[in-house]
Amino acid sequence: MKRGKIWRQANPTDPAFSPETSPFFHLSRLVGLYHLRMDAHLKPIGMDVPRWRVINILHEHECATISTIADLAVIRVSTMTKLVYRMEGERLVSTAVSSTDGRVTEVRLTEKGRNALDQVRSKAGLIFERAFHDIEDADIQTFMTLTRKIYDNIY
Incomplete structure (x- = not known):
């Protein structure tokens, strides 16, 4: 595998490293902004x-x-x-002790939780459309492939 200038500068041990050359800096900014936008859309519906x-x-x-x-x-x-347990108190999920292992708690969506899914998906769809409105399918697929690969490498 060929590693060039971009790979080196993205490595925090390189003297030329800066936040702007770090993929993790950009991922953190992306995830942070996504959470800010999602929270702004979800808060009015209690999510x-x-x-x-x-x-x-x-x-x-x-x-x-x-x-x-x-x-x-x-x-x-x-x-x-x-x-x-907060979500159980809100009746979004139900919990039960596992029938095979008393130390394990199993969780299921309630009807209220399933209804909330539809509401939240419509809000998430707004954020998705804003984020990806000008991005081609192939680029989305490449992004998904790369993020999964990086996740697996770190895991």
Whole structure:
């Protein structure tokens, strides 16, 4: 694999390194701005980005343990546990002790949680359309491929 000037300058050990040459700086800015925009759109409907992640994960998995949700959302289990129980108090999810392992809590979307998914998706769609309105499918696919590869490399 050929590594050139861009790779070197993106490495924090290089003397020419700066935030502007760092992919992580740009990713952090992107994710931070995404969260700001999403929170502004979600707050009026009583939601936020962490709840959006949980609802999406449970929509995909139907039933998942707190640790599985935390792993998929890249959040500490203790933080996810608090969030899940707040969401249970809001009747967005239900929890039950696993029938096979009493130490494990399983989480499911409630009807209210499924309804919230539709609301949140419509808000997320606004952000998506603003972010990607002038980006081709091939570029989106390349972006997805690269971010997955980088995630796997770090994981």
